[in-house]
């Protein structure tokens with residue numbers, strides 16, 4: 396295999412946590428206003444099950460549906476996502492972004508070994524995150540939430556964004572390896588019949604088992620583990 400398709404948030408950069416925190420603020424504000432008495436907070440498991448790896452609008456719909464909230468007008472759904480995005484971008488601008496050191500080492504080693512690198516992310520902030528983390532130089536092709544939206548492609552867990560990444564890199568899915576930290580992303584890679592699927596478990600608990608059940612070929616805690624000692 397000569398091409399590697401990396402998810403971004405949680406794989407190369409620690410921004411999955413920034414996304415999760417911003418989602419929590421946005422959803423908790425919505426839920427507590429809608430039902431102050433019965434307020435039941437947005438949890439880390441909610442993030443992993445319904446939001447992680449998915450496009451912004453898909454995450455909003457999937458989470459609210461999990462709470463049997465299906466009567467929200469489209470403008471309100473959009474406003475929740477926009478509120479979350481304002482929180483996310485403000486944190487990004489204030490604190491910057493840390494790439495995982497093990498991921499940087501892995502990118503360098505992959506590049507030296509002649510592997511060509513693409514990033515496939517559901518986020519519309521993909522370019523800003525790559526730039527802030529100083530990783531853009533490694534990336535030959537970027538497929539992000541803006542690109543898939545402009546082409547009318549469905550988001551993860553549908554395979555389309557990864558398939559587009561492979562196509563733009565000029566390889567078949569079988570000729571590419573996918574690196575993912577979200578269950579929706581592992582499902583997308585498996586659905587696309589990619590050559591090899593590496594899952595990165597950043598959260599512990601039942602995540603590694605869920606990743607294997609979703610079809611990951613291997614689960615690691617950090618990309619460093621894949622490098623020779």
Ligand SMILES: O=P(O)(O)OC[C@H]1O[C@@H](O)[C@H](O)[C@@H](O)[C@@H]1O
Nearest residue numbers: 404414447448451517518519520
């Ligand atoms: O709102 P954005 O920046 O377009 O990101 C959409 C999604 O992008 C994914 O990469 C993240 O895992 C999700 O948490 C996030 O919600």
